[in-house]
Amino acid sequence: xxxxxxxxxxxxxxxxxxxxxxxxSYRSRYQVEPLYRERVESQGVEEAMxxxxxxxxxxxxxxxxxxxxxxxxxxxxxxxxxxxxxxxDIDEALAHLRAGGARLIDEQPRIGGRGARIAxxxxxxxxxxxxxxxELGE
Ligand code: CMX
Ligand code: CO
Numbered sequence: 001x002x003x004x005x006x007x008x009x010x011x012x013x014x015x016x017x018x019x020x021x022x023x024x025s026y027r028s029r030y031q032v033e034p035l036y037r038e039r040v041e042s043q044g045v046e047e048a049m050x051x052x053x054x055x056x057x058x059x060x061x062x063x064x065x066x067x068x069x070x071x072x073x074x075x076x077x078x079x080x081x082x083x084x085x086x087x088x089d090i091d092e093a094l095a096h097l098r099a100g101g102a103r104l105i106d107e108q109p110r111i112g113g114r115g116a117r118i119a120x121x122x123x124x125x126x127x128x129x130x131x132x133x134x135e136l137g138e
Contacts, residue, residue, distance in 0.1 A: 004093040006085040010134045011049065011056040015069050015081040019046055019061035026050055026057070034059075040113050045069050047113050058084070058113075082120070084132035090117050093133050097121065109135065 016022040019037075026032045034048040035056070044067025050057040060081060062070035072081055087093045090109045098104060105120040112118035114136065121131040 004087060004096050004133075007088060008086040009055045010084040010086040010132075010136075011058040012083050013058040013060055013081045013132075014079065015060050015062075015073050015076075016078050017061065017073060019048060019059055022059050022061075023048055023050075026059075032057075036114060038113055039063070042110060043068070043112060049113070082130035082132050084118075084134050086134050086136060088135070090119055090133050090135035094119055102126075 014022075023034060032050045032052065035051045037046070037048040039046045041063070044063045045060045046063060047061075048059045050059065060069045062068075062073060064070055065074060069081065094104065094107070094109070098107075103122040103125040105122050106118075109117040109119045112132075112134070116137060117135040119133050121133070123130040125131075
């Protein structure tokens with residue numbers, strides 16, 4: 001079976017309590033402007049994507065406390081939440097990870113921000129890092 005080739009570090013995601021304040025701080029301190037901002041109900045977040053080189057910083061504000069990012073914030077406060085790698089074929093990547101015994105959170109891809117197909121791998125699977133795989137559309 002073919003392996004999983006990680007094409008790019010798509011984004012590093014940071015959980016924040018106040019998206020507007022975080023965006024303003026990135027703007028004033030680092031002169032970075034968001035390229036996208038959207039509400040992704042299925043993930044329980046409002047997110048903004050800040051382009052940096054060929055990757056993004058994803059700022060995540062939870063829509064409610066009983067969401068993955070809401071729970072993370074109550075437990076840890078603001079900070080690094082996950083890293084996301086771009087793959088060409090997310091179905092193939094998930095099949096390969098499943099066959100290798102990886103602890104998948106999503107058995108099937110879901111639709112995330114930018115209309116991309118995404119799936120998460122549990123932080124207990126590898127070095128305490130929540131990993132998101134992203135298959136970008138056209
Ligand atoms: N990074 C590293 N470790 C994490 C973590 C994170 N983001 N979130 C939880 N953990 C750890 C916890 O510290 C805990 O460890 P201990 O058992 O050692 O204390 C363990 O994982 C279980 O955590 P929990 O607080 O009980 O949290 P849950 O199991 O309820 O949920 C997770 C954790 C990863 C399964 C859940 O957050 C999830 O399903 N995430 C995927 C979806 C998501 O994050 N969506 C938002 C982003 C959307 C986007 O990027 O577009
Ligand atoms: Co993400």
